[in-house]
Amino acid sequence: MLRVENLSKHYFIKDKKGKKTRVKAVDNVSFVLEENRSYALVGESGSGKSTLARLILYIEKPTGGQVKMDQLDLSAMSSRELRNKRADIQMVMQDGQSSLDPRLKIYDSIAEPLRNFIKLSKKEEKERVEALMSKVELPLEILDRFPHEISGGQQKRVCIARAISVKPKFIVFDEAVSGLDMTVRKKILDLLLRLRDEIQSSYLFITHDIDAAMYMSRNILIMKDGKIVEQVENISALSEFKHDYSKVLIRSLPPRTPGHRQVKI
């Protein structure tokens, strides 16, 4: 169970006159993520959702509040303990290409978390990497290529393979499918849904796209200006959103079909 309590992150930025102003990127956010469930967090650009992701992973230190994993406070951990804890909570970031070291072959990128968290012989490592490749449906021949030599969708799958390699309890997906072609996006989302049942991890799926959020999960959190404005569990229809901001977001969605719109032919 992952518990976020009163989590805040403030930045100081200088305005035109050189005066420092406080920006609350994440503002007093609390929620609980149960194991073996999926959650989706929806927010526009600038809502603080990426900062929240980094705080949960403890890559950035919060200004206030706690992230607790199975009752253990991450901020009280030494850097070594924290590093070991990362085997339980993984993240897939937005840009596949930039989250892979350009000078490492795909094999080494996938093997990296295994080498850090689990001690394996060369042979076992190879077997594990190849098994991961088939799990994310990638051909083995790309193992000795470099990140820029494979497609965007393949890069994304490599990142997913890295994340699931250590069998984490939680995986945070930070805009993990934006910027991909629609057909590729659909395939990746379907892969993630299949994998979830297989590896028994819970997902926190962060996106700007309500459509994708609803596809991935029935527990939706809506974030605006650093705050969670609405959380709906077991949602089955968009009409269940009550908050004004959520309704604005839904109204802005393009229609499912052209409907009865007047069309000039």
Add this chain to the structure above:
Amino acid sequence: MVKKILKNKQAVLGLLMILVIAFIAIFAPFIAVNHPEEIDPAEKFAEASLKYPLGTDQLGRCIFSRLIYGARYSLGIAVPVLFILAVVSILTGTISAYIGGGFDRVFTVICDIFMSFPPLLVVLSLVGALGQGIFNIMVAAVFSMWVWFAKVVRSYVLLEKKKGYIIAAKIAGCSDIKIIALHIIPNILPSLLVYFSTGIAGMMLMISGFSFLGLGIEAGVPEWGAMLSSGKAYLYSRPLLLIYPGICILFTAAGFNLFGEALRDIVSPEEV
């Protein structure tokens, strides 16, 4: 990368020039026809001949042999100095940029203090304090130049540190040392190589410049800058005394610069 270097004409040319100089430096005793420091007062300002292929200088020393041995001094000083500079600057620059925050700010201030003194001034005062000698000039060169290199390394690391794969590596459980050694340094190394290989030409010019000014290197040593310096009194009567070492300096510096610039062209498109 090796393949790309061999394909690039400029890089191959520069590399060939460097290899020629390195070859001459290594096999100097076999190439030189006379001992470089042998004085023959009877033969001063001799014309080119079989015995003295490029003639002799004001003390009757064989110019050709002195030039050949000069390659040893130029490379023998510049290369180790650069190596030490590279190690020092990569260590300090990387650590400072990676730790960041207050530590990095203090480091930057120290760098700025160092940089506010021109290298020449630092070398002058150090050589003044330590005394003449090749070792002392090397120490002085390292001491005056390391900040410039460290600052460059620091800025490369700062750029690299922000990239997504560094965060990804952290999430994958890499320790800080692993991130620096396995991710950051391998990724900035090509850019640094470019910077260092162009830096070596500047280093040689600087050392020749110092010996031209009579700093660091004892009189009589066949260093190209020192040869220039001792030849300057005969600028009008024997211009060749200046032209020969000048050409040598130019050739070597050009070799390193050509190679360095070509490397830059080879490395940079990958970064984009």
Add this chain to the structure above:
Amino acid sequence: MDNILEVRDLNISLLENNSTIVKDVSFDVGRGKVLGIIGESGSGKTLTCKAMLKLLNEKVFGVRGKVKLNGADILNMDDKQSRAFIGKDISMIMQNPMTAFDPMMKVGNHIVETLKAHTSLSKKQAYAVGMRVLEKMNLQRVAEIMNSYPHTLSGGMLQRVMIAIALMLKPRVIVADEATTALDVKNQAIILDEFQKMRDSGIGLLVVTHDFGVIGKVADEVLVMKGGEIIERGTVHQIFYNPRTEYTKELLEARFLVDEVNYA
């Protein structure tokens, strides 16, 4: 015929190895109509747009075919003549407004310079026109916007400024290449509303996108591009309700993930 823009047999090839990357593309854009082109990366949709406005590097790409603007073939004119049309009669809105503006130039200057390049207005008149077009775009505090640098404005605002600039020269055709892709849903909705207003004012619109949501909202007719070719064309209703190719079906399915029931 009421076609403002007629594209006939547009072919684009890479000169390097003589491979064809866009093949036999033909379409019409009528007055006050919206033609949508949908395709994924590598479909050739952006290249097609750029070729129409002669924005492709002639040393890299070979372009053949006809692009008729009001009957005049701008593609095969010499550059001097076509410059009178491109930017004025046919205008383009790009994906990333941030890169379309000179970062060192204030928005107001940008507008004035653009106007002066195409009209004989004085600086003062141009400034006044600029204020007016920005107001028309439902932008508030127009004077402030005129006086600010591009990077200080949000992506959505900047995109509206870009549309305003495209509109102020009273073009007949506007090409919008992924103009809403980089924006969030709210700004996207605002821009799409603007597209509908443009259409109603008689401008022909070519909307190029990878998003069937955009097509469903604004397009009258639709072309589906894949691998440099048009693989399907039809009215927006035909494409949505009766897609003939598997690829179009796949694209539609991939765009709308959640059942319509949920949208009730």
